[in-house]
């Protein structure tokens with residue numbers, strides 16, 4: 543039978559490699575909060591096999607199952623057969639969009655980015671009181687969540703860069719638009735072009751991203767390859783910070799949440815920990831860490847489309863932090879901070895910060911103490 547969809551053409555053999563062992567079930571955050579076997583990777587691969595065999599149609603009835611995936615890659619990293627589930631899901635979503643079967647929240651994201659320069663369709667980002675688009679050694683690229691939802695954390699990050707005397711500039715940034723590829727659409731070339739032009743105009747040789755997703759997009763998407771070709775390095779702020787002597791520390795019990803985009807997707811596990819260990823001798827790992835870290839539930843468009851389950855996933859992560867009696871959860875992603883902070887446990891005793899915000903606070907306290 544001639545394949546009907548792109549996902550079959552590209553991934554038929556990979557989908558058939560799924561041995562149905564079920565190792566993915568224990569690690570899938572969606573399964574963890576729904577306990578529905580059809581939602582984990584095995585269930586999804588079985589459904590796709592049925593579609594390929596012509597037994598069930600690809601249509602609106604599969605939206606709930608196939609769009610409910612944070613693309614966290616926990617299944618892929620634990621799969622003995624090497625089934626690349628997030629990539630398969632992304633292509634299936636494209637096929638579904640092509641036949642008009644799409645979750646309205648995902649469709650909305652694409653529509654917003656056709657008209658607006660940010661995912662929230664807001665007119666102006668917070669004014670961070672910094673000069674933009676000037677010549678500098680570094681560009682600091684904030685990302686949509688940091689610009690429009692977690693501006694307090696972004697202000698603290700910028701203050702930290704100032705304290706460390708980094709010669710950076712902000713730019714009139716627009717959404718990197720990588721997320722569109724996760725929700726069934728194509729990256730927005732106009733937005734890509736605007737970012738590339740703004741970055742190169744500064745003469746900077748390094749882009750520091752505050753957002754792991756923007757980092758991933760700049761590093762891996764062909765549309766942004768021009769950066770590398772022009773000799774412009776892209777680093778996440780956690781990589782940038784690890785060599786600084788910060789001169790502050792805390793006695794608090796601190797733990798670290800690995801964002802999926804930084805950890806499982808980019809392999810960046812140790813740099814954030816190097817910095818945290820320097821400032822927090824009472825650092826403790828959560829039961830699920832590094833490649834086994836629980837997803838915060840925000841990714842892959844799930845926060846917008848399935849908010850209840852998204853927050854339930856965040857709560858599971860917070861329970862992990864509670865299990866080690868952490869007083870502070872640090873992470874490296876505004877989206878994780880946003881979702882974890884919104885989830886809140888009853889009688890929660892810890893605070894959630896971006897690492898940069900926490901370090902800046904320690905520096906501020908030290909300066910005040912020295913006055």
Ligand code: SF4
Nearest residue numbers: 560561563564566621
């Ligand atoms: S771990 Fe891999 S092979 Fe096993 S059921 Fe899940 S997707 Fe299939």
Ligand code: SF4
Nearest residue numbers: 570611612614615617
């Ligand atoms: S990528 Fe994450 S959410 Fe999606 S099926 Fe795999 S484990 Fe579940």
